[in-house]
Amino acid sequence: MPKSAERCKEIRTQMKETILHKSMLYFARNGFAGTKISDLARNIGIAQGTIYLYFESKEVLYREVYKRINRDDDIKQVKYLSLLPISPKEKIHIMSKSILQKLETDDNFAAIIALNTQMLFEQGSDNSSSDSTYQSLLYKHTAKIISQGQKDGSVVSGSPIKLADYYWGVVYLYSLKKLFTSNYEMISCADLERTLLIGKEK
Amino acid sequence: MPKSAERCKEIRTQMKETILHKSMLYFARNGFAGTKISDLARNIGIAQGTIYLYFESKEVLYREVYKRINRDDDIKQVKYLSLLPISPKEKIHIMSKSILQKLETDDNFAAIIALNTQMLFEQGSDNSSSDSTYQSLLYKHTAKIISQGQKDGSVVSGSPIKLADYYWGVVYLYSLKKLFTSNYEMISCADLERTLLIGKEK
Amino acid sequence: MPKSAERCKEIRTQMKETILHKSMLYFARNGFAGTKISDLARNIGIAQGTIYLYFESKEVLYREVYKRINRDDDIKQVKYLSLLPISPKEKIHIMSKSILQKLETDDNFAAIIALNTQMLFEQGSDNSSSDSTYQSLLYKHTAKIISQGQKDGSVVSGSPIKLADYYWGVVYLYSLKKLFTSNYEMISCADLERTLLIGKEK
Amino acid sequence: MPKSAERCKEIRTQMKETILHKSMLYFARNGFAGTKISDLARNIGIAQGTIYLYFESKEVLYREVYKRINRDDDIKQVKYLSLLPISPKEKIHIMSKSILQKLETDDNFAAIIALNTQMLFEQGSDNSSSDSTYQSLLYKHTAKIISQGQKDGSVVSGSPIKLADYYWGVVYLYSLKKLFTSNYEMISCADLERTLLIGKEK
């Protein structure tokens, strides 16, 4: 009993994870309205009813996908980066390389970025309680690095938040490309960095 | 009779225009699946049935919106620009300034760009007959300018098509921002140009 | 426009009435859980979707049926009766005759009584705000007549409310019989009166 | 082995009994359509699957509940009563007292009566093979007593079957009250008897 009960809970958790994970990818590609529960279930490889054993409704599932996305792994990394004793330019380089590598390697990264930004759009202008969200924290830490870079002249002038928004916007752009198109050329690290860095005469 | 018939036709054309115009904005914001005919009709200020007097179906309407978007004004302008006897850098500057101004001024420009790119995504990888579309022509002419710039050293190296894609991707990004969010900072002309131009030591 | 708008509203009202009326009969026979929207729609002779043009959900429809039932025609009649300058026995006789006749004649009466009592049961013991409802008002006025009758010795002793409850319970019983069975013998007026009146040696 | 096999069977029987008993109460309160297997299982305190180890389907369970109800204890008692060498009036009194006492004491009696009558309603008018059922036998024996009473002038005139139906209808009524409501006043023995007996001048 104890062992089986444990195992049971484990299986439940596993299934919930699977549904969340696959739904994330599906929602990212098709949006909320464009996602049918029947298609989603077929895509996951389970029955429609099973989804409702784990999530009350399509909308609740969507929201939980959103929550699950807001893991602060990425935030932590950028925050950590901002504190390192290296030049801002180098920070931006490391960050950019890491991001582009993740985009290539990690199947979920594109979906996470895409969904996050899309949800940001969907919320529209109601700049409600969204001040401690994934997005805004990421932006804050990036803006910090940008500020540092502006001080030492390696980063272009302009509002740091605007530039952070621009930088991550480009990341979003290529997340979309990864999610939706098969034949596209990924930008280079240098391309991404150019959103922020002052170029140098060759 | 003749005059009234004329007038009638004019009114019909007018209404069709209105529907197309409002639909463009609505589709751009909500996507195809996310747009309900009932909502759209209410948004336009007409009855649901009226839409069907002008368009056979939701999908036909969507396609006509798409067609309507593919006016080659912008293409012509970029093509014309590419032929001017000025430096590539200047061409890029003029183009960028014009684009950003349009984004500020023209209500439809953001929708046109957004819808166009979204449709590109929706088509996914099926690189079907889409070789003479708005998007690809725009890219071609932009790539031409980029090529010119690479020759005189003002533009960064890399596949011209990739860079054109990057450039217009950023334009798409800020079209989305304009469409969906009210509080955002528009990038500067210099920011946009930096996707292509080699920076200079201050 | 004005005329057609009027006519339109009229039609809407008419349809709502039709749905409510037919639903009342259907719910009375089959209960809430036993009523399928598809069956109900077929029974009314409209499409399923039409029901949702007038009522948000099955449950809302059910509740509106309930409200519609709580017309105080019957209450008024009994109240009026209780004030007449005739003997309590006569009042009970008139009331009983009227009730039994309605049961025979009026198609809806049985449904109204049945639904009302059923809903009373469904609410169970939560003797919530139900102190001014159809049922309780009806009981109150009936209890008044019973009190009068007890004073002049024509009505059996016992709690007037209990006796009113008994009296209307029997009416409910025969409403059910009318609704559900085709071959049954209706009680006579004397039978119904016997719930309250002291019998007389022949 | 033999002993454990016996024990096993005993346990099986016990569980079947439990399910039947609890189901009876649940069905009586909620009806067939209103009873969900999941709710029923939770109410019994077992898993959903367990029910299907004992009963093939929800409908089979319902039918077995019905069969289990049709124990002829009550019938026998009434039949026996009808043969006793006492006055019809006394028979009716004993029967009524016994019924009301059972309603107070026996947890199942109300459910049995209610379910039985409800099933009668559900069958509707199809007066199928239901001529030897619990209900009809009970009615027959009651009608017999009524006949006897009519001969000696203690029972009101009218079709004995109709009066028996009336009498048991009132019993059904108060079974429902017991099942569904917590605050109600039970009728007195005299109240119940009055459905049949000719009253006397005080």
Added chain:
DNA sequence: CATGAATGAGTATTCATTCAT
């Protein structure tokens, strides 16, 4: 033409039943 109520195919959700553990 314009309307908006009506329609029914399509989609979300529930629930009786099955099955692996």
Added chain:
DNA sequence: TATGAATGAATACTCATTCAT
């Protein structure tokens, strides 16, 4: 056996499309 997660047919509800006015 008992369990409760998984299933999918049945049911509630939505929305693109039609049609009478």
